[in-house]
Amino acid sequence: MVIKKTGIRAQQADQTRARILQAAIKVFTRDGYSGGRVDSISREADSNDRMLYYYFGSKEHLFVCVLEHTYEQFNKAEGKLKLDLSAPVQALQDLVAFIWNYYVKHPEFVAILSIENLHKGKHAKQSGELRRLSGEAVGVLRPIIEAGQLQGLFREDIDIKHVYLMIASLCYFYNSNRHTLSSFLGEDLADKGQQKDWLGFISDLVLRGVTPPIQR
Amino acid sequence: MVIKKTGIRAQQADQTRARILQAAIKVFTRDGYSGGRVDSISREADSNDRMLYYYFGSKEHLFVCVLEHTYEQFNKAEGKLKLDLSAPVQALQDLVAFIWNYYVKHPEFVAILSIENLHKGKHAKQSGELRRLSGEAVGVLRPIIEAGQLQGLFREDIDIKHVYLMIASLCYFYNSNRHTLSSFLGEDLADKGQQKDWLGFISDLVLRGVTPPIQR
Amino acid sequence: MVIKKTGIRAQQADQTRARILQAAIKVFTRDGYSGGRVDSISREADSNDRMLYYYFGSKEHLFVCVLEHTYEQFNKAEGKLKLDLSAPVQALQDLVAFIWNYYVKHPEFVAILSIENLHKGKHAKQSGELRRLSGEAVGVLRPIIEAGQLQGLFREDIDIKHVYLMIASLCYFYNSNRHTLSSFLGEDLADKGQQKDWLGFISDLVLRGVTPPIQR
Amino acid sequence: MVIKKTGIRAQQADQTRARILQAAIKVFTRDGYSGGRVDSISREADSNDRMLYYYFGSKEHLFVCVLEHTYEQFNKAEGKLKLDLSAPVQALQDLVAFIWNYYVKHPEFVAILSIENLHKGKHAKQSGELRRLSGEAVGVLRPIIEAGQLQGLFREDIDIKHVYLMIASLCYFYNSNRHTLSSFLGEDLADKGQQKDWLGFISDLVLRGVTPPIQR
DNA sequence: AATGAATGAGGGTTCATTCAT
DNA sequence: TATGAATGAACCCTCATTCAT
Numbered sequence: 066m067v068i069k070k071t072g073i074r075a076q077q078a079d080q081t082r083a084r085i086l087q088a089a090i091k092v093f094t095r096d097g098y099s100g101g102r103v104d105s106i107s108r109e110a111d112s113n114d115r116m117l118y119y120y121f122g123s124k125e126h127l128f129v130c131v132l133e134h135t136y137e138q139f140n141k142a143e144g145k146l147k148l149d150l151s152a153p154v155q156a157l158q159d160l161v162a163f164i165w166n167y168y169v170k171h172p173e174f175v176a177i178l179s180i181e182n183l184h185k186g187k188h189a190k191q192s193g194e195l196r197r198l199s200g201e202a203v204g205v206l207r208p209i210i211e212a213g214q215l216q217g218l219f220r221e222d223i224d225i226k227h228v229y230l231m232i233a234s235l236c237y238f239y240n241s242n243r244h245t246l247s248s249f250l251g252e253d254l255a256d257k258g259q260q261k262d263w264l265g266f267i268s269d270l271v272l273r274g275v276t277p278p279i280q281r
Numbered sequence: 282m283v284i285k286k287t288g289i290r291a292q293q294a295d296q297t298r299a300r301i302l303q304a305a306i307k308v309f310t311r312d313g314y315s316g317g318r319v320d321s322i323s324r325e326a327d328s329n330d331r332m333l334y335y336y337f338g339s340k341e342h343l344f345v346c347v348l349e350h351t352y353e354q355f356n357k358a359e360g361k362l363k364l365d366l367s368a369p370v371q372a373l374q375d376l377v378a379f380i381w382n383y384y385v386k387h388p389e390f391v392a393i394l395s396i397e398n399l400h401k402g403k404h405a406k407q408s409g410e411l412r413r414l415s416g417e418a419v420g421v422l423r424p425i426i427e428a429g430q431l432q433g434l435f436r437e438d439i440d441i442k443h444v445y446l447m448i449a450s451l452c453y454f455y456n457s458n459r460h461t462l463s464s465f466l467g468e469d470l471a472d473k474g475q476q477k478d479w480l481g482f483i484s485d486l487v488l489r490g491v492t493p494p495i496q497r
Numbered sequence: 498m499v500i501k502k503t504g505i506r507a508q509q510a511d512q513t514r515a516r517i518l519q520a521a522i523k524v525f526t527r528d529g530y531s532g533g534r535v536d537s538i539s540r541e542a543d544s545n546d547r548m549l550y551y552y553f554g555s556k557e558h559l560f561v562c563v564l565e566h567t568y569e570q571f572n573k574a575e576g577k578l579k580l581d582l583s584a585p586v587q588a589l590q591d592l593v594a595f596i597w598n599y600y601v602k603h604p605e606f607v608a609i610l611s612i613e614n615l616h617k618g619k620h621a622k623q624s625g626e627l628r629r630l631s632g633e634a635v636g637v638l639r640p641i642i643e644a645g646q647l648q649g650l651f652r653e654d655i656d657i658k659h660v661y662l663m664i665a666s667l668c669y670f671y672n673s674n675r676h677t678l679s680s681f682l683g684e685d686l687a688d689k690g691q692q693k694d695w696l697g698f699i700s701d702l703v704l705r706g707v708t709p710p711i712q713r
Numbered sequence: 714m715v716i717k718k719t720g721i722r723a724q725q726a727d728q729t730r731a732r733i734l735q736a737a738i739k740v741f742t743r744d745g746y747s748g749g750r751v752d753s754i755s756r757e758a759d760s761n762d763r764m765l766y767y768y769f770g771s772k773e774h775l776f777v778c779v780l781e782h783t784y785e786q787f788n789k790a791e792g793k794l795k796l797d798l799s800a801p802v803q804a805l806q807d808l809v810a811f812i813w814n815y816y817v818k819h820p821e822f823v824a825i826l827s828i829e830n831l832h833k834g835k836h837a838k839q840s841g842e843l844r845r846l847s848g849e850a851v852g853v854l855r856p857i858i859e860a861g862q863l864q865g866l867f868r869e870d871i872d873i874k875h876v877y878l879m880i881a882s883l884c885y886f887y888n889s890n891r892h893t894l895s896s897f898l899g900e901d902l903a904d905k906g907q908q909k910d911w912l913g914f915i916s917d918l919v920l921r922g923v924t925p926p927i928q929r
Numbered sequence: 930a931a932t933g934a935a936t937g938a939g940g941g942t943t944c945a946t947t948c949a950t
Numbered sequence: 951t952a953t954g955a956a957t958g959a960a961c962c963c964t965c966a967t968t969c970a971t
Contacts, residue, residue, distance in 0.1 A: 077930080078930065081930085081931090096315070097313060097314070097315050097316075097399055097400075098313070098315075098316070099312070099313055099314075099315035099316035100313075100314070100315035100316075102964085102965075102966090103965080103966055103967080104964090104965085104966090112931090113931080113932060113933085114932095114966085114967080115931070115932060115933090115967095115968090116930085116931070116932085118966090118967070118968080119930080119931080123966085123967085124966065124967090176399060178458060178461055179395050179398070179399055179457070179458070180399065181460070181461055182395070182457055182458045182459065182460045182461055183313050183392060183395055183396065183399075184313075185460050186460030186461055186463070186464055189460070189461055189464050190464070195464070196464070199464060199465035200467075202465040202466055203466070224478070224482070226466055226468065227478070227479065227482045229466070230454070230455060230462070230466075230479065231451070231482070231483075231486065233454060233458075233462075234450045234451050234453075234454035234455065235447070235450050235451070237450075237454050237458070238446070238449060238450035238453050238454045238457075239446060239450065241395070241398055241454075241457070242394060242395070242398050242449075242453070243398065244397070244398050244401050244402030244405070245394055245397055245398055245402055245405055246446070246449075247402070248402055248405050248406070248411070248412070248415060249415035249418040250418055250419070250442055250445070250446075251416075252442065262440070262443070263443065263446065266440070266443045266447075267447075270447065270486070270489070270490045273486070273489040273490060273492075274486050274489060276489075288950075289949095289950085291954080291955090293955080294954075294955060294956095297955080297956085318939090318940075318941090319940080319941060319942080320939085320940085320941090328956090329956080329957060329958075330941085330942080330943095330957095330958095331942090331943085331944095331956070331957060331958080332955080332956065332957085334941090334942065334943075335954095335955075335956075339941080339942080340941065340942090504971075505970095505971085506933075506934065506970065506971065507933080507934090509934080510933075510934060510935095513934080513935085528747070529745060529746070529747055529748075529831050529832075530745070530747075530748070531744070531745050531746075531747035531748035532745075532746070532747035532748075534960085534961075534962090535961080535962060535963080536960085536961085536962090544935090545935080545936060545937075546936095546937095546962080546963075546964095547935070547936060547937085547963090547964080547965095548934080548935065548936085549963095550962090550963065550964080551933095551934075551935075555962085555963080556962065556963090608831060610890060610893055611827050611830070611831055611889070611890070612831065613892070613893055614827070614889060614890045614891065614892050614893055615745055615824060615827055615828065615831075616745075617892050618892030618893055618895070618896055621892070621893055621896050622896070627896070628896070631896060631897035632899075634897040634898055635898070656910070656914070658898055658900065659910070659911065659914045661898070662886070662887060662894070662911065663883070663914075663915075663918065665886065665890075665894075666882045666883050666885075666886035666887065667879070667882050667883070669882075669886050669890070670878070670881060670882035670885050670886045670889075671878060671882065673827070673830060673886075673889070674826060674827070674830050674881075674885070675830065676829070676830050676833050676834030676837070677826055677829055677830055677834055677837055678878070678881075679834070680834055680837050680838070680843070680844070680847060681847035681850040682850055682851070682874055682877070682878075683848075684874065694872070694875070695875065695878065698872070698875045698879070699879075702879065702918070702921070702922050705918070705921040705922060705924075706918050706921060708921075725951080726951070729951085729952090750943085750944075750945090751944080751945055751946080752943090752944085752945090760952090761952080761953060761954085762945085762946080762953095763946095763947090763952070763953060763954090764951085764952070764953085766945090766946070766947080767951080767952080771945080771946085772945065772946090
């Protein structure tokens, strides 16, 4: 439990810390971990290198904090979702739409996760906070699937993990690999129309994925 | 076998160039673009910094060559696929299995593409070679889909681009984000059993995706 | 004496900056611009490469500062000259002697200017400070000439610029090209006697140059 | 005495050598000695680094050759001068005009000499050839002065070395320091009119310098 | 809480030069 | 005669980090 500090000095300090964190997200997203300069971050934060070390100890630990913060923000947003479990199909599609839109609107989330994976998750392993937060990964999804199964709408032989991966894959990859894909496909995937079409496609696809096997 | 150049020196030169390229793939995959040191690469290649510049001009252009080479290797492997177009369902599943297995066995392909996307595709834009190679992106997929449509097995209202993205998403993301996913899901996605299960799931899912609309 | 900054640290900083500047003058004079190594300068200054960039930004900008400093020193020395305008002939010869002696005693001034000219004045163009300082080029000379003209001692049809160039040529070249000249003339121009003779010659020559036309 | 080689191969070789020498003059003039890259020179000569070493041994020795060649060219041109010793005043002014024009038209001569002096004449010292050539330094001047003295036109108390230095100073400095001078004087010394005025001034001045003392 | 001064190690890159054919 | 391949040292400059106040 965190005891909030009072007093103007303490508040200023909090603001400085917050500015540095925001700057770090921006810079790491733009330049990667190795490419992201401590100096760029402190300048972006209207602060100086020394403060960065004062609050975060090292570049590496700063990145861990960025990772935690980024994931926490996603969790918070997801937590605000109001899903109607009595209509599992709709709820599932709402969730897909939410995740898709979150990724589209938060390229820093996508980028930070990609960076972390290129580093084989070494920073994530340093964070107990992150382990706690990520326990919730399928937490929102599970009740939807179970409700759908109860109503006989969804397959019984389903692995919740697969559903999670399916949704994440379809939402993430389009955004994470947008640049090479646009080049390879000869289409601008950042185009609003393209995005809408894709959401339509994956929304339908996810449903097909959880529906009882096709008779063929 | 084609011997491009004659003379021992010329052959050694080709080998030196090739060793540097291989080393670069390894190092960039391991350390990213900014993190990948020119020095590490030349040492890994049993050469020296100067030769890297002799053959590739700059670190940046070396990365462009890595990108081209990596993609070309994938294209070559794909080109060797023998798909039976008279059995579109099987052909599609064979293609999915091929792509999945390629990504699993070539983490460098996945990593290099992720790195390039974090750099907003700036290196890909520098490469005419890459533009040529990538023209083939949906080349293998298209005849399968068209054959399936002719036989009435696949939907008519399908966007080939969506099928490509679907397959790529489902194969790529699992591998690219394996580390954070393993941590978040509490399962080791590098596990052979997990991989097999996922291939089964997506192989089925892709089929569902191209099959005529569900009656609900 | 003006203490610009307070605090020991700040004073040490000023000293560090000054040491680097002095070292740069020495090294550039000895090795030229391209030949002058950043590393040699920082070592000469009992500092390290990083500080050079901390205070001067780049080797190029350091050279600009060297240029400014060198010229400013000359200007300061010239400013201290007390010339008796009521005796224009003496004043002119005093000025010639001053300039000659300054060049002899400050080979770095001569060398830095030569280097800059070999670079086609590219660094001087970057310096507003230098443009300001150089506005004074003929400032000391002009009143002497005008006083001489008023007394009917000097020619009326004289171009002040020519007088300036005459003096500078005769003082500078002997010093700037001393090495090849010594070799070509078979005499050591660094010899005190030679220098004294030359000063006698040019002191007389300058006077002849400003005196009314010869009747021939 | 040089025995010229015959045969096409030998001629090509001579041409290659000559091209490299010309390229070296150009590059050293433009970039200085340290700044002049072996690579730039061989490329400028449409040759390759290895040939430069084949013909000249090292960058340093190439510069010595450049120095010799440059000075030899001046000597040759001076040798072609036809001066009428029966008219010493005219002859002296012709010589001044020749030297002035040579410096104006051969900036590489001026630059190479300045570079060599910044290096304290270290290359000139390596060259016996140069010592031989430079023996002639005052060779053209001497008969003129002596003729003038015989006719009672020139001072008897004159040091030929001073006359040489006077002329060289007045012709050289204007050209060698043209860039900073233009900046300091606020006039473009490369301007044809300015050049003509200066030649007029120094032509007269040189004469004043060798004329018997003024009665004042 | 905040900041200028300082640093050693290392960044990508280029240097003049030599080797082997 | 001519040239591609190779090299080690050094180039200018920047890195993440710490010191002293």
